[in-house]
Amino acid sequence: MARDEKGLLYDPGVRRSMQVLATESDAGPLEAAAALRSAWQAVDRLRSRGAGGRGLSTGALDVLGRLAVSADDLSIGDLARACGVSSRNVTGLVDTLAGKGLAERIPDPHDRRAVRVAITEAGREWLESFRRPTGRAMSAIFAGFTPDELDRLRHLCLRVADNQRRMQQHLDDTDPSAP
Missing domain, CATH: 1.10.10.10 (Winged helix-like DNA-binding domain superfamily/Winged helix DNA-binding domain)
Structure with missing residues (x-):
C-alpha cells in the first residue's frame, strides 16, 4: 500500500493495471471497485476462518x-x-x-x-x-475505525449496491428480449 497526495491509501499495482483499462478521468471508479473487492476478500477470509472449516x-x-x-x-x-x-x-x-x-x-x-x-x-x-x-474477527479488521467511519463505509457500500440495482432495473426495463 502507498499514500496518494491527499494522504489516502491506494494500491500501486492496481493503479498501474488500471492504466491499461481506463482513461485518466475514469480510473477512480475502477480503483474504487478494485479496493472494494480487496476489502470484501479480506472480510470474507476472516469470515471463513470464523467458520472454523x-x-x-x-x-x-x-x-x-x-x-x-x-x-x-x-x-x-x-x-x-x-x-x-x-x-x-x-x-x-x-x-x-x-x-x-x-x-x-x-x-x-x-x-x-x-x-x-x-x-x-x-x-x-x-x-x-x-x-x-x-x-x-470483525472487530479486529475494523480496528481503528470510528463509529462514524463505519456508518459512512456501510452507507457508501450500500450506495454502490443500490446503483447496481437501479442500473440492472433500467437495463431490464429497456431490453425488449427480457422476460
Missing part, C-alpha cells in the same frame, strides 16, 4: 441468518428475494444447509409442489458458535 459459503450463511431471524419458515422464493439471488441459487444453498443438518425442508401446506425452509436447532447452535469468533 465448517464449510459454509457467504450465501449459505446469509440464508441461515435469515432463517434464524424469521418468525416462521420461509419459501424458496421468499429467501431468494430477501437474499437478492435466484431461486435456483437459494435451492442449492438450502441443499447445502439441509445436508449439514442446519436447515430443513417442510412441505408447503397450501401448495404441494412447493417447500418451505426452516432453521434446525443444529443451525441455531452453529450460528451461536460462529458468532463469537466472527465478532472478534
Whole structure:
C-alpha cells in the first residue's frame, strides 16, 4: 500500500493495471471497485476462518441468518428475494444447509409442489458458535475505525449496491428480449 497526495491509501499495482483499462478521468471508479473487492476478500477470509472449516459459503450463511431471524419458515422464493439471488441459487444453498443438518425442508401446506425452509436447532447452535469468533474477527479488521467511519463505509457500500440495482432495473426495463 502507498499514500496518494491527499494522504489516502491506494494500491500501486492496481493503479498501474488500471492504466491499461481506463482513461485518466475514469480510473477512480475502477480503483474504487478494485479496493472494494480487496476489502470484501479480506472480510470474507476472516469470515471463513470464523467458520472454523465448517464449510459454509457467504450465501449459505446469509440464508441461515435469515432463517434464524424469521418468525416462521420461509419459501424458496421468499429467501431468494430477501437474499437478492435466484431461486435456483437459494435451492442449492438450502441443499447445502439441509445436508449439514442446519436447515430443513417442510412441505408447503397450501401448495404441494412447493417447500418451505426452516432453521434446525443444529443451525441455531452453529450460528451461536460462529458468532463469537466472527465478532472478534470483525472487530479486529475494523480496528481503528470510528463509529462514524463505519456508518459512512456501510452507507457508501450500500450506495454502490443500490446503483447496481437501479442500473440492472433500467437495463431490464429497456431490453425488449427480457422476460
